[in-house]
Amino acid sequence: MSIKNLNNQEAFEALKENSDSVYIDVRSIPEFEAEHPEGAYNIPIMHKGPSGMMPNAEFVQVIEKHFPKEKKLIIGCLRGGRSLQACMVLEQHGYTDLTNVLGGFGGSHDPMTGEVYEGWKDSGLPVSQDDHGKDYESLKE
Template identity: 40%
Template sequence: MREVTVQELKSKIDANEDFQLIDVRETFEYEVSNLGGLNIPLSGILLEADKVAKDKPVIIQCRSGKRSAQAVMLLEQQGYTNLANLQGGILAWQAEIDSAIDVY
């Protein structure tokens, strides 16, 4: 499984790269804090797989990196080859990039 660090994600955002960010946390978690990605909770990732881009890089994130890794594995079984897991999730983002972001 391909992984990206929060530093790599920040570089992509700062460079305005064309990629899709998907947050697989539950809606209530997403509402507490998010990085602006599309919210598709893990429980619905296969039902909403049509919202996941196939024509550009996709980074999947959650709170710590565990649920997003599950989402990557599920989608790769459906034929996706353009996915990456965000190492450490939003907790790593808060620790390394933006200490002001709310985490729980």
């Protein structure tokens, strides 16, 4: 199964249309705590360490604990790079319905085409600072 790509508005519509789908924010814990898409789960693919970003060795384990392999997962990060990486890792572990959010929370552009992808926040989509048990510390327990 191939990984789908949606811009933020399309991802928001997909979440509204399919109540079984979930948004997983793979940004770091501090990035998520500052602000995130409303209703998002935070499962970082990387953690900030003293020498830069380090892979989260528990990433797949925490995803598998909470979401079955057939679950529709919409994956976002800050710009789209970490989320695409997360989609590829999850695909290798048998997940079949994966969507990468182009532009992520902060926005980006395609260097090949010049196409601009507005970020979730700048698109005027709902954001939150509350996690209601969807923060990484709660999920990894």
